[in-house]
Amino acid sequence: MKSTVIFQAKLSRIIYMSKLKEISLLALTGAITGFVNGFFGGGGGMIVVPMLIFLLKMKTKTAHATALAVILPVTVISAALYLSFGSFAWKPGIPVTVGVTAGGVAGAFLLRKLSNKWITRIFALIMLVAGFKLLFF
Amino acid sequence: MVVLYALAGFAAGVLGGMGMGGGTILIPMLSVFFSLDQHVCQGINLISFVPMAIGALIVHFKNNLVEKKGVLFIIIPAVLTCIGGSFLAKGLNGEVLKRIFGAFLLLLAVAEFFGDKIEKELEKKFL
Numbered sequence: 001m002k003s004t005v006i007f008q009a010k011l012s013r014i015i016y017m018s019k020l021k022e023i024s025l026l027a028l029t030g031a032i033t034g035f036v037n038g039f040f041g042g043g044g045g046m047i048v049v050p051m052l053i054f055l056l057k058m059k060t061k062t063a064h065a066t067a068l069a070v071i072l073p074v075t076v077i078s079a080a081l082y083l084s085f086g087s088f089a090w091k092p093g094i095p096v097t098v099g100v101t102a103g104g105v106a107g108a109f110l111l112r113k114l115s116n117k118w119i120t121r122i123f124a125l126i127m128l129v130a131g132f133k134l135l136f137f
Numbered sequence: 138m139v140v141l142y143a144l145a146g147f148a149a150g151v152l153g154g155m156g157m158g159g160g161t162i163l164i165p166m167l168s169v170f171f172s173l174d175q176h177v178c179q180g181i182n183l184i185s186f187v188p189m190a191i192g193a194l195i196v197h198f199k200n201n202l203v204e205k206k207g208v209l210f211i212i213i214p215a216v217l218t219c220i221g222g223s224f225l226a227k228g229l230n231g232e233v234l235k236r237i238f239g240a241f242l243l244l245l246a247v248a249e250f251f252g253d254k255i256e257k258e259l260e261k262k263f264l
Contacts, residue, residue, distance in 0.1 A: 026210035034215030038222025040238055041179020042160025042186065046245050048211065056207050064155055065194075065202035070211055072190045074219045079183035081223040087180035092142050092173060097185035099143035100159065103150020104189030108196035111155040124249035127242045130165030134239030 025055055030070075037071060038078045044071050061111060145170070146185060153186065154193040160186060161245060168235060175235040179226065 029051040037044030045067040052063040052070075082088060145166045153159020160182040167178040197203050226234060248255065 022207075023210050026207055027214045030211035030214035031218045033211065034218035035222040036241075037215070038219035038224075039226045040160075040164070040222075040241060041176075041226070042164055042182045043158060043241065043245070044215070044219075046158045046161060046248075051211075052208075056204070058204055062202050062204050065197035065200075066204050066208060068190045068194050068197065069203050070208060070215065072187070072194065073212060074215045075183050075186045075190065077216060078219045078223045079180070079187060081220065081227075082176070082180035082183050085176070085180075085223075085227045087174075087176035087227070088184060089173065089177045089181065092167065092171065092177075093181045093184060095139045095142035096146035096163070096167070096181050097188065099146020099148075100150035100153060100163065100185040101146075101188045101192055103147035103152075104154035104159070105150075105192045105196060106147075107151035107154025107159075108193035109154075110151065111197075111202070124246045127161060127165075127249065128246040130162075130169055131239045131242030131246055133169050134165055134235050135243065136239075 022055065026051075029055065033070070034074050037074050038081070041078065041082065044074060064111060065108075142171070150185075150189050153189055154196075158245075159189070161242060164238065165242060168238075175231040175238060176226065179234075 029047065033044040033047045033051075036047060048067040048070050049063050052058045052066055053060065056063075058066060145163065149159040149163035149166065151159075152162055163182050163185070164175075164178045167173050167181060168175055173181075194203065229237075
């Protein structure tokens with residue numbers, strides 16, 4: 001009973017949040033995502049995924065899959081710019097690309113089957129270690 | 138060396154294909170373990186993302202995991218601002234960029250650990 005009331009209250013607030021506000025929040029998300037992805041050469045998905053869940057009420061897996069569709073056009077443009085700047089090396093670039101692509105397809109199949117709680121944790125730990133190393137050493 | 142590069146790529150690709158930020162793992166791996174210039178690491182990540190994302194998206198579309206509603210409102214501004222971001226990164230020294238990237242990673246790691254709590258707080262405030 002209590003949860004129904006809370007749910008209804010939430011629902012009315014969602015409707016109250018006007019369409020315009022939602023669109024501007026989506027656009028703001030996009031603007032930040034694009035900038036981050038261009039500046040850092042990646043990582044835009046880390047912003048898009050939670051925002052898709054939060055703003056568009058997507059399920060976790062749907063959000064992860066949809067994030068790729070958002071980031072792809074952004075990455076194509078950034079990649080072209082980085083190439084034109086000479087910020088690329090073929091020798092490591094080719095094997096990495098082959099590895100990433102093979103891994104990516106494997107990961108896409110896995111997404112359907114996996115609970116991602118622990119993957120997320122391990123992933124966060126690696127980021128933490130790498131972040132410290134990059135920042136201070 | 139080639140095998141190591143491919144392995145690093147594969148590990149990052151698995152995460153990337155799941156839409157979990159393969160790049161945020163690949164870039165520090167290349168930069169920390171292979172000592173490549175930060176700009177080059179970022180460039181490699183961008184290039185390698187393209188065929189990976191296309192492959193993964195084909196699978197996701199087949200599994201009906203991609204939603205289109207409202208997404209264009211995110212894509213259009215993102216495509217525009219990524220140009221500015223790329224140029225800004227180009228103008229920075231690799232060492233400086235590396236450090237800013239490190240700080241960005243730490244921020245993401247914290248957000249990842251406390252993601253559930255932050256989400257609940259946000260819901261309380263906005264919903």
